[in-house]
Amino acid sequence: MELYDVIIIGGGIAGLQASIQLGRYDRRVLVVDRGLGRSTRCLKYRNILGWPEGVSGKDLRQIGIEQAEALGVTHVTENVTNVHRHSPEQFQIATENGNTFEARRLLFATGVSDQNPFPQLEPCFGLSVYICPDCDGHEVENEPTLILGSGKAGVHMPSAFTGGRATSHTLTTRKNPFVSKINRN
Numbered sequence: 274m275e276l277y278d279v280i281i282i283g284g285g286i287a288g289l290q291a292s293i294q295l296g297r298y299d300r301r302v303l304v305v306d307r308g309l310g311r312s313t314r315c316l317k318y319r320n321i322l323g324w325p326e327g328v329s330g331k332d333l334r335q336i337g338i339e340q341a342e343a344l345g346v347t348h349v350t351e352n353v354t355n356v357h358r359h360s361p362e363q364f365q366i367a368t369e370n371g372n373t374f375e376a377r378r379l380l381f382a383t384g385v386s387d388q389n390p391f392p393q394l395e396p397c398f399g400l401s402v403y404i405c406p407d408c409d410g411h412e413v414e415n416e417p418t419l420i421l422g423s424g425k426a427g428v429h430m431p432s433a434f435t436g437g438r439a440t441s442h443t444l445t446t447r448k449n450p451f452v453s454k455i456n457r458n
């Protein structure tokens with residue numbers, strides 16, 4: 274079995290960027306990615322250097338895979354289900370399909386996952402429904418905006434958008450999502 278220098282678990286933006294750098298260091302690198310992550314859910318990044326018109330996560334990942342493969346990085350679509358350390362310099366990972374791979378180092382780039390109570394909104398992500406005021410606040414500037422959320426973050430969201438100038442919002446119970454409508458002047 275081939276012993277890689279590094280296996281990167283997770284081939285989103287972070288994992289692919291790391292694989293490109295390690296590829297440039299002439300390391301034998303394997304990226305193992307199960308295919309679905311935050312970057313696959315973003316239909317348009319608009320705050321990325323070099324993409325003034327925006328780029329989808331899917332396209333960005335595909336470009337990243339090609340850039341990494343040109344540097345000798347191997348990419349497989351598999352779900353990692355188990356990790357075992359044989360020795361300080363030898364790790365083995367196992368996947369759902371029953372495959373195993375070995376490396377001297379492991380890099381976890383598995384990201385985080387969102388809890389979306391409204392899966393039916395996913396086709397609108399990045400187009401007319403946004404999940405992040407920092408990434409996408411600019412897109413709704415001067416637009417009437419409906420905010421869905423809960424808890425502390427939800428309560429503070431209207432002021433994040435309006436600099437404290439929100440003129441109205443409606444709250445339901447803490448357990449349920451609240452709906453807040455911002456009227457902009």
Ligand SMILES: Cc1cc2nc3c(=O)[nH]c(=O)nc-3n(C[C@H](O)[C@H](O)[C@H](O)COP(=O)(O)OP(=O)(O)OC[C@H]3O[C@@H](n4cnc5c(N)ncnc54)[C@H](O)[C@@H]3O)c2cc1C
Nearest residue numbers: 283285286287306307308309310311312315353383384408
């Ligand atoms: C709808 C949406 C819109 C966004 N918009 C923006 C934006 O406009 N601008 C911006 O800067 N950021 C935006 N973000 C955030 C951005 O997408 C994330 O910060 C970025 O994707 C993080 O990259 P990552 O590589 O850490 O994680 P991810 O992109 O989530 O990649 C992690 C990868 O690890 C894989 N993985 C996890 N566990 C395993 C396992 N056991 N085996 C194999 N693979 C595994 C997943 O399949 C996934 O492909 C947005 C996020 C969402 C959800």
